[in-house]
Amino acid sequence: MANYKKYGKMLAAGTLLASSLVLGACGKEDKTATTSKKESSEKVDLHAKADISWSPILYVATAPTDVVEKKIEEATNTNLTFNWIPDATKDERMIASIASGELDDIISIPQTLMTNSSIRQALKSGVFWDVGKYLDDYPNLKKISQDRREASSIEGKLYGVPFQKDFARGGVLIRKDWLDNLGMKVPTNLDELYEVAKAFTEKDPDGNGKNDTFGWSDRNELRYGSFKTLASYFGVPNGWAVDKNGKFTPEFETKAYKETMEYSKKLYKNGYLDKDFAVTSKDDQLQKFAQGKAGIYAGLISITQLKNMAQGINNKIEIVPQNKIAGPDGEYRIWSEGNGVNGLLAFPKSAVKTEAELKRVLQFVNDLINEDVFMLMTGGIKETHYTIDENGAYKILDNPLWQKEVQGFSGSRPSEITYKLKDADPDKQLVNDMISENDKFSQMDPTVPLESQTRTERGTELDKIIIDATIKYIMGETDEKGFDAAVKTWKDSGGDQMKKEYEEAYKKANK
Amino acid sequence: MRESTALADDQQSVLPDLEKNAMKKRARARTLAGIVRNKWLYIMSLPGILYFIIFKYLPMGGIIIAFQDYQPFLGIANSPWVGLKHFVRLFTEPTFFMLLGNTLLLFALNLFIFFPIPIILALMLNEVKNKYFKSGIQTIIYIPHFMSWVIIVSICYVFLAQDGGAVNALIASMGGEKVPFLTDGTWSRIVYILQVIWKEMGWSTIIYLAAVTAVDPGLYEAAKMDGASRLRQIWHVTLPAIRPVIITMLILKIGHTLDLGFEHVYLLVNSINRNFMEIFDTYVYTAGMKNGQLSFSTAVGLFKGVVGLILVMGSNRLAKKFGEEGLY
Numbered sequence: 089m090a091n092y093k094k095y096g097k098m099l100a101a102g103t104l105l106a107s108s109l110v111l112g113a114c115g116k117e118d119k120t121a122t123t124s125k126k127e128s129s130e131k132v133d134l135h136a137k138a139d140i141s142w143s144p145i146l147y148v149a150t151a152p153t154d155v156v157e158k159k160i161e162e163a164t165n166t167n168l169t170f171n172w173i174p175d176a177t178k179d180e181r182m183i184a185s186i187a188s189g190e191l192d193d194i195i196s197i198p199q200t201l202m203t204n205s206s207i208r209q210a211l212k213s214g215v216f217w218d219v220g221k222y223l224d225d226y227p228n229l230k231k232i233s234q235d236r237r238e239a240s241s242i243e244g245k246l247y248g249v250p251f252q253k254d255f256a257r258g259g260v261l262i263r264k265d266w267l268d269n270l271g272m273k274v275p276t277n278l279d280e281l282y283e284v285a286k287a288f289t290e291k292d293p294d295g296n297g298k299n300d301t302f303g304w305s306d307r308n309e310l311r312y313g314s315f316k317t318l319a320s321y322f323g324v325p326n327g328w329a330v331d332k333n334g335k336f337t338p339e340f341e342t343k344a345y346k347e348t349m350e351y352s353k354k355l356y357k358n359g360y361l362d363k364d365f366a367v368t369s370k371d372d373q374l375q376k377f378a379q380g381k382a383g384i385y386a387g388l389i390s391i392t393q394l395k396n397m398a399q400g401i402n403n404k405i406e407i408v409p410q411n412k413i414a415g416p417d418g419e420y421r422i423w424s425e426g427n428g429v430n431g432l433l434a435f436p437k438s439a440v441k442t443e444a445e446l447k448r449v450l451q452f453v454n455d456l457i458n459e460d461v462f463m464l465m466t467g468g469i470k471e472t473h474y475t476i477d478e479n480g481a482y483k484i485l486d487n488p489l490w491q492k493e494v495q496g497f498s499g500s501r502p503s504e505i506t507y508k509l510k511d512a513d514p515d516k517q518l519v520n521d522m523i524s525e526n527d528k529f530s531q532m533d534p535t536v537p538l539e540s541q542t543r544t545e546r547g548t549e550l551d552k553i554i555i556d557a558t559i560k561y562i563m564g565e566t567d568e569k570g571f572d573a574a575v576k577t578w579k580d581s582g583g584d585q586m587k588k589e590y591e592e593a594y595k596k597a598n599k
Numbered sequence: 600m601r602e603s604t605a606l607a608d609d610q611q612s613v614l615p616d617l618e619k620n621a622m623k624k625r626a627r628a629r630t631l632a633g634i635v636r637n638k639w640l641y642i643m644s645l646p647g648i649l650y651f652i653i654f655k656y657l658p659m660g661g662i663i664i665a666f667q668d669y670q671p672f673l674g675i676a677n678s679p680w681v682g683l684k685h686f687v688r689l690f691t692e693p694t695f696f697m698l699l700g701n702t703l704l705l706f707a708l709n710l711f712i713f714f715p716i717p718i719i720l721a722l723m724l725n726e727v728k729n730k731y732f733k734s735g736i737q738t739i740i741y742i743p744h745f746m747s748w749v750i751i752v753s754i755c756y757v758f759l760a761q762d763g764g765a766v767n768a769l770i771a772s773m774g775g776e777k778v779p780f781l782t783d784g785t786w787s788r789i790v791y792i793l794q795v796i797w798k799e800m801g802w803s804t805i806i807y808l809a810a811v812t813a814v815d816p817g818l819y820e821a822a823k824m825d826g827a828s829r830l831r832q833i834w835h836v837t838l839p840a841i842r843p844v845i846i847t848m849l850i851l852k853i854g855h856t857l858d859l860g861f862e863h864v865y866l867l868v869n870s871i872n873r874n875f876m877e878i879f880d881t882y883v884y885t886a887g888m889k890n891g892q893l894s895f896s897t898a899v900g901l902f903k904g905v906v907g908l909i910l911v912m913g914s915n916r917l918a919k920k921f922g923e924e925g926l927y
Binding site: 179180183184186187189203204205206207208209210213215302308362363364366367381544545546547548549552555556559560563565577580581 | 885888889
């Protein structure tokens, strides 16, 4: 028996040794990458030539070529190294790189990862610099609004520069040519929207004599499908409602949420909503719209993509965006994604070692928001990738070339809101205007800046309980009693705890 | 274990110490001589042994994070120890029994419906006398194995969707009610096992076909002389001959009880059929990996591994009891 124990110990020791060797090796590599910067640590010259490495998220299929990168380097006086992280594998990649200690000077942490338990723990335990007090020293970073700073901080600390974006991109896209065929006008309230969905299904809007169309396209999630947008119209709070006394109510315990479910259920039962939405992916949903099966789509920003997809299969397609659908009380509302913040640009202390280095990197981030760099990351090089026409409107010259050399950068712009471009495509410009207009009536999620241990540990599971129950309700697979039972399960599995944690955090923040 | 210690005790009492030592020495010398004599065999096996140590045994050390609150930036050495916290969470989770039930049910489908099919198919193929026809069929039924689950599930989606799906269109044209193949719980399970059969049926016949070709043709001749029909020959000659292979495959299959193919099931699970289709693998992905809870995921993985090990050992023992060879 004693022998077994000894082997066990040896095995454990061996494992530790091996893993520490692996970690050690990674650490070393990292050091050599950053030594070049150390020399500049005595005197801070904010514009001195600097080597900066960055792990941005790649939201498109392939990384952009270095044509634009060179221009950005020139404009910011830096030598840049981009280590792109594909969007699909960002969770694993990010955790693995934190574990290995092999971190770049700048790490892009997208909003969806801010609630990831490992990432959040790393942020809270000081792996990254707290940059809150530095922001006001830089002209562009100074302009980051207090709301956005609050939305992206954890327990009052800002562990990076927030990615700024529009507050809300919600709205609906409707087939304009179908509306015209049926002699209908663009809907402005929920009842009219219902009538449009009905007519799109029953009155043969494409005039081919076949019953092969339906109103709403939708997909297997509530948030980015049709449901959350409809819920906003009905007056459902964005995630949570908070009253004067600091009492939190989850959105699905409001009357408006049940009204939305009832509305969607009616759509589904009559076939005005995609019968297969519960098993439809985003791509399939886009396809169904582009192919002319469905006529209504939730989400304004997809207009360009839908038009591109329809090329060649459905050239007649005309789309009208609409962001103002009045609720039962006549008010406009739309939910805000991340309260205008799309994650953080964080600076790990293991790579950015001194305050002086941090200041140089912050200067770089600040410079990225300068108009010339912003244009480089948005449109690329003027007259090569894009042009500004006689009306001052922005136009991409060669779409494939732009996709290859520029598009990858556009998802990593620290601010999408500092400059407004006039788009040469009138539909696109209309969408841009609507998104700006949404600011006026966008609904914030009060829990974005708040800390909840339960949310970080089991938020995804808890969400799943409610999502499943809601979809079942819409499909008529469960009734109100079944839904209430799911809400009870949610409460018992941690929902109540989460609510308590939010209330406490809210109290602490608003003292 | 108990037997061997008892034996050692016996020896101790019977043999004087001196003689025992001498015996030990002789035994050691014999082993050493054996190693020297077969040194090339040992050297040849070295890469294999190293492979197992480096890629299979050393990584097992990572299991200890199941007993920690592992934080990637702290590493294994500095993460706090939490004992059995993650296991307690797993077993007290309200969904635990649902997960276990679903996992076992899908496994049962695999075992009772899928498992016999390749055997029957191999026996049928074996009876085909035309060589070209046989190898043609074989090639065709092997192909699905090389397709990924994404493709197979997507094909099924196109066929089975309620809106524009070919199968439902057919049902509707004959005046039937459309069937929610993809969302209904029971139908999802049926679709699952049909997909497994379609993809793996052909590939799994390979090993049985190999076993069948090893049967002594003399046995068939003898059976024929005794007037056995084709069916009789299969029943009394072929099947008993490949029985050891079947048993081995069965034990291996049982060892994979809780490995039902994450990719496949993940693609099939949706909000409506979750209570019927969610299994440990898919649950770990959403609850563990997506939330960055590496320790919890590891704990569930360890639990799966242990259950698998127990089942393999149990079924192996059972096989031996019934006079079969077993795995080891």
